[in-house]
Amino acid sequence: MNAEPEQYLSARLRRALAEDPRTAEQGVRVTVRGDNVLLSGSVVSDERRDALKAVIHDVAPDLTVLDDVKVVPVGAPAGREEIR
Known part of the structure; x- marks a missing residue:
């Protein structure tokens, strides 16, 4: 246990x-x-999610990382957006 x-x-x-x-x-x-x-939220790629866990492990290697981070890719819009 961490002090x-x-x-x-x-x-x-x-x-x-x-x-x-x-x-x-x-x-x-x-x-x-x-x-x-517990890590939660969203990131743009699996690589970014893995990097989060690596940073936590580097800073606090005795902790167990529970990953609730969702990957939500960011890309160009699928179609035109119509503004009314």
Whole structure:
């Protein structure tokens, strides 16, 4: 069990995800409960989701990462948008 309070650890992990060049991610929620960290939100690719887990493992290797991150690809619109 980590001696650091969960809310401080959550904040430290969020900061790592935002500052690490592999992720630069601010839209992912980080929740620490005991020895687990839950990641939730959405990213644009499987590679980005894997990078999130790698950053968490680098910063807090003793935590188990629970991944609830959805991959939502961003692409060009499928058709024309009609504005009325």
